[in-house]
Amino acid sequence: MNANRTSRERALLLSRNSRANAGFACLRSGLANGQFQRLNKKLLLFDIDGTLLTSGGAGEKALRLGFRDCFGIDDDLTKVEIAGRTDSGIAREMLAAHGFPATAENLARFFDGYLHHLALELPAQKGALLPGMLPLLDALRQREDIVLALLTGNLERGAELKLTHYGVWHYFEFGAFADDHHDRNALGPFARERAKARHGYEFPPENIFVLGDTPHDIACARAIGARAVAIATGKYTSAELSAHAPDFLLKDASDIGAVLKIFETP
Numbered sequence: 001m002n003a004n005r006t007s008r009e010r011a012l013l014l015s016r017n018s019r020a021n022a023g024f025a026c027l028r029s030g031l032a033n034g035q036f037q038r039l040n041k042k043l044l045l046f047d048i049d050g051t052l053l054t055s056g057g058a059g060e061k062a063l064r065l066g067f068r069d070c071f072g073i074d075d076d077l078t079k080v081e082i083a084g085r086t087d088s089g090i091a092r093e094m095l096a097a098h099g100f101p102a103t104a105e106n107l108a109r110f111f112d113g114y115l116h117h118l119a120l121e122l123p124a125q126k127g128a129l130l131p132g133m134l135p136l137l138d139a140l141r142q143r144e145d146i147v148l149a150l151l152t153g154n155l156e157r158g159a160e161l162k163l164t165h166y167g168v169w170h171y172f173e174f175g176a177f178a179d180d181h182h183d184r185n186a187l188g189p190f191a192r193e194r195a196k197a198r199h200g201y202e203f204p205p206e207n208i209f210v211l212g213d214t215p216h217d218i219a220c221a222r223a224i225g226a227r228a229v230a231i232a233t234g235k236y237t238s239a240e241l242s243a244h245a246p247d248f249l250l251k252d253a254s255d256i257g258a259v260l261k262i263f264e265t266p
């Protein structure tokens, strides 16, 4: 594309860049370098299922088989809301539905069974990264002003299994998981604390973006005053997500340029 620019277009571009650089230098002169960079960093918190990838049903099948192994009941999960909720919240609901107390022991047994089956089901089911996600992560990883992390209802080990299977675990610095709390709206502060511990800086809410595919992700962003980026690649349509008034709404992440523009918002 650059090769096709006319000399006038190139001149205009150079002129614009030099003006932008002058503004940058002017702002920078008032702040120490490190402080300047920290103030402009954006924290991106990614949901996993329906946002980064679909496991092809591996997650739900592993929940069902894990529960059956531990408690002898084949719950077909038709009465349980899965999308957008935490594994620990789902486990508590399944235990309660069948009269088992949500003791630490019962939860640990269930999670062990779930993780065992998840490792087996991921390669057995036909899942995939969702459109645009791999090139988007590659582009975001190049930017020094972007911090990539997870905010997910998965257990940390479950998240690691899923993202490793699809080759993207290493893109993320840290995360907040179902191990931290069973209420998704309580996960944001864990992510913020970990970001602060790693970067020595409290990210202001307007520099935090929560990317997810359900109204629960939008609510989770609101709970910490962050910006909600809804992506309609899960069980909810664009119209359904729009009703929850996200700050940004995408059909999917395939238009990388359009997605990157979101994170240039001042």
Ligand SMILES: [Mg+2]
Pocket (backbone or CB within 6 Å): 047, 048, 049, 050, 051, 083, 084, 212, 213, 214, 234
């Ligand atoms: Mg999701």
